[in-house]
Amino acid sequence: MATIADVARLAGVSKSTVSRALSRPEMLLPETVATVQDAAEKLGYVANSAARFLAGGRTGVIALVVPTLDNSFFAPIIGGAQARADAEGRQVTVAVHSFAAGESLTTFGRLARQVDGFIIVAPGGSDDIVRAAATKPAVLVDREIEGMSSAVADTASAFTLVVEHFARTGRRRLVYVGGPGNSWQDAQRTAAVRAAAERVGVSLEVVGPFPPTFAAGAEAARQVRELRPDAVIPYATALGLGIQHVYLVAGETPPVVSSERAIVEALGLAGVPAIDVDGRVLGDVAARLLSQRIQDPSGDPNRVRLSVPVTWGA
Template identity: 35%
Template sequence: MIRLEDVARAAGVSKSTASRALSRPDLVAAGTRERVQRLATEMGLSLNPAARALFTGRTGTIAMVVPSLTNPYFGPILAGAQRELSTAGGHSLISSAVDGDQEIELAGGLLGHADGVLLVAPRAPEDGLRELASRIPLAVIDRPVRGLPAFLADTPRGVGRLTEHLLGLGHRRIGYVGGPHGSSLDRLRVAAATRRVRTVGGRLDVVGSESPDLDTGLRLAARWPFADEVTAVVAYSSYIALGLLIGLREQGVDVPGRMSVAAVDHLAAVGGDDGSDPLLTALRVPLEELGRAAAAALAAVPHAPPGVTRIGTDLVPGRSTGPPH
């Protein structure tokens, strides 16, 4: 079996230099780095996670913590991150945290077991996240945190475009079904929609939801929380929107004649087999791309610098929205 010492000997460098060339290539001269990496590949050097950590100080593993493993919004993010890691032979550890305290506890407990932690939609206080980042490399998704690398799907701007679409159809009083308490991006979405509505003298009515799922939409449709003047509703998730569509039609409400319905994501969008003629007006959110970008930045050496990377969304009009009657 080829060992790191064998590669170092063949390259004419010390074991420590060979280790740095593989784990911290930015610290090694280009010629030496390329020679060591080429010989490692040619000789078939393969380090398991324990050996990699011993020789290079890196495990090749990134931990990912999400608020829920059942929320379909997070699945494509995790899948994208895992695909990005696998291209370099890396791995992921995936866990869920019930609140911000558990996020910090889980991430802190991974010191020495993972090269970094990717927190998706974290709820922990910013000070706690920055303190955690002083102990282990950290990146966040779906929440801007000063001093940390953050990756966002620009849904607030997308919600602004979605609101303009509804205003252009003639709606002036719009309802918004928000997400779980503590969602920082949802507050930005509400603010973006409110600004757009006020430009034409309209109004945005907001109600919260405990869970972004189909049952929430069905429950709201059965016990309608909005005033009669509301002629369009934007939902935090496409699953809520799908529940609204089903529930409103069960109540005999014409969609979109009496009520237009739209969503902030496309995960439950329904259309033709080729994606044409979509039923639900929604934002197409590049969740897998978001996960890949964040994982690549966290796995890079050196790690990504602080700052916000925003990835745009696309508005896809569907049959669930139309002019108010």
């Protein structure tokens, strides 16, 4: 089997140039990359990264586990992790597992034998189940469990700012529309919103749980309207849009609803709080943390909280 030295010799470059040309081509001149690729092709340096990782007892693959793919929130996280893994010469395999009680860990066990580690997005499921599943180095996204590494978007602090903003601008009756039951982030946000409302002295009702969709927002609108809030804080943007739709169709002016930047800008809204989670950065950080854990599985777990900006509209 051809080695990296063979490819370097044929291409007339150093071994580190070969390695870089194959793993981080954007750092080199396109001509250099082409020369190395030609040499690799000629020598049949095919599927070699897998072979090399196998020789070291590794597969060169990391698994990114999400509870569902029917949620556009996970897409940028996958994209960010993908780009980081790509830069490090690893592949990402995307798997779906909800960690719901009763869901078998069998497929998970099989996956574990094929990868070097896990990035786990597991909003639901008990701490014990998630811990039991992590038989290889693992990093949690948007959830913290004692003894495990994690990368979390600090949306709880952002939601606190939103409550304070509403209080400052004279809103007195707030409703928080909760996300999926058992969601770690929803629990964090609910607690943060409750604490902030009490501290600044505004009333707060919590409704839910709801899935993070426009359709669920339309269902939630019935309950929300009965509470006659002057500001609504939905767990997710799509929920808020569904709620507003029902108000508008009924010919009523909806209360102000916190949202995200793209929506606030497109509608030209002023004074509407927009919470902007950068899922790509979250995925990137999670993949970096996983690299560390794969290299040093016995090191201390690392918890990263990324701050989440809030803006106030156009």
